[in-house]
Amino acid sequence: MKITDARVVVSSPGRNYVTLVIETEDGVTGIGDATLNGRELAVASYLSEHLCPLLIGRDARRIEDAWQYFYKGAYWRRGPVTMTAIAAIDVALWDIKGKAAGMPVYELLGGAAREGVMVYGHASGATLQDLSADFQHHLDLGYKAIRVQAAVPGLEKTYGIAPVDGKMYEPASGNVPQEDTWETSAYLDFAPKMMAHVRKEFGYGVHVLHDVHHRLSPIEAGRLGTSLEEYRPFWIEDPTPAEDQSAFRLIRQHTTTPIAVGEVFNSIWDCQQLITERLIDYIRTSVSHAGGITHLRRIFSLADLYGVRSGSHGAGDLSPASLAAALHVDMSIPNFGIQEYMGHREPANEVFTSSYTFKDGYMHPGDAPGIGVEFDEEAAARFPFDPKYLPINRRLDGSVHDW
Template identity: 35%
Template sequence: MEIVDYDLYEVPPRWLFLRVETDTGLVGWGEPVVEGRAHTVRAAVEELMDAYLVGEDPLPVEDHWQTMYRGGFYRGGPVLMSAIAGIDQALWDIRGKHFDAPAYELLGGPVREKIQVYQWVGGDRPDDVADAAREKVDAGYDALKMNATAELRRVDSPSAVDDAVERLRTVREAVGRDVDVAVDFHGRVSKPMAKRLVAALEPHEPFFVEEPVLPEHLDALPAIQAQTSTPIATGERLYTRGDFRDVLETGAVDVIQPDLSHAGGITEVAKIASMAETYDVALAPHCPLGPIALAACVQVDAVAQNALIQEQSLDIHYNETADVLDYLADPSVFEFEDGYLPLPDGPGLGVEIDRDVVEDRAGAVDWHNPVWRLEDGSVAEW
């Protein structure tokens, strides 16, 4: 068997799908994208596919991963690792279909039957969070996540802290103590404000605080952790085992959040998860993306003993023009049951992509995150 062709599709709302075709008719799908940089990652995928994979047997996935990563002198970073990630997903999809088994069976077999999922509420600049939280809980979710704040100054006012606390308080009162409510700082918060916020939010018992500071300031995590007993989560903007090793060795992170479309795909994230387990750190894969990325996440969740919860993007505020289920031939594969997603039992990634729908909607995707500015005109973190 050999790879004979591939296609790339930019599809709304902000995703890039890869279809890899073999001479036996087996097809694998992957989702290689950096949100807002689809064109750039597309070029990287084309370079990797043309240089290393077309004409090759798709089955030795690990060797292909090593070739794509180690074959280039310059390594890592969001663009290259996202390109590798999507290709890796497609290769695992083909490998599973070749052996007529889910990818998780080829990774050692599942340690669970289902994975808890959480649902976003509140949007970029969070508001109406209490009503939205009630709606999601009434719909069957028992875990939620919300942004903590809109843009903040490096050292902001007490009222800015009060506003964040009030939002979480209203959600906690609306849904009670049996529902998990995670709070995402989204890298918007400076070190001094992060220390104040984590302490102020603690009485309302967040499930975890996500990305309290930007990746370039992870050395501040121990000081932030010292202000709270709330679990600290981070990792959506880390891309390799080396990146995660550095943060794990701080001892200040409780939940890691590698993204299966950014951190090297199934091959790399399975290794990151195992590494985190040795530090007694949980896994909660980042996934505000499409159906292929979610399917890849679940393959790793199935085999990772330390998998805690799974992000998914149904009805998320980014998905105004298309949603996760739109591209699936059988949307029932992602039917949640009492806040959990049962493991898909289909071969490969366990989802069937509707190619007709993909081709009908494909075109240049021009999504970019907003650029926010503070009152003085300087750029703020989004």
């Protein structure tokens, strides 16, 4: 099954997405998501200039061989650009394999290990009252697990707060990065109050999650975890900058609050120590930034040996092709934990047609052959690329902090 064409489509239906389309001599087409928020064209160019030409003539059935060829063959290994490009190829090849077999990808991965995939949605508010209203909205939609973020009093802007116009939260904006301010002590005082508010209003019958977005030092994260223990969060996510794996030892020494991390990782080597030393509870690597279905499964298999569960990243900057691919993995692995689900801003659904479903807090990838997402290139052409950057954070003294 020879590959006859591989092309990259950059479009902006609600936000920027980079989509790889691979065609075979048999007329089977597969797609993969190559979006790297704020650095989209780097991956698009890496693919179209360097990898797509090498795909032509290769056998689309040999997924592992393609993975190794592009990973080891580059000599320059890992990194978000390389691994996002390899991920897009990998997912497109799994899509083709599923379509050729007439089966959804999760069947090829060993079949359903569960009936559905528990997902968490995002509730946020500029005030605790607004957060309550959004939390109730998510409960009404059927969510069993909800991430909570609220504006920190005294800070001009806080990560994760959706706009009041009802549009989905989207941090990338403007053709230069927006600058936010950060003050750790204000946040550390506020976070337990927010969690206390949510538990008082909604009780303990729903899972509550919170994202720290890499902003604390290890000892600050230990203090946060301790102060949240009585509210029993499902997890705190990204407590400290993720690349410092041994930092998590200190957090672990101080708190029993479960820890999740991994959306910025792009390979098993980024989380090897975290997993094998049992320093985290959930590994949140994404299918599109960590080398596709093939590599994500490798990470989750390692995690399974050490009692670490999956919690795949699923923000809106991962296209429906990524979400679908993640759901197929989620369905088939033994150590699934939870899946993030933000949905996608319109008009994304004019460009991507998905067979996945959401019901009563659970998602299912559907039974369409392949990953179950079709990409309409003509529709995509109506939404040209619109350059946008993720924000940066400055402390009150003006120095750059982790965003």
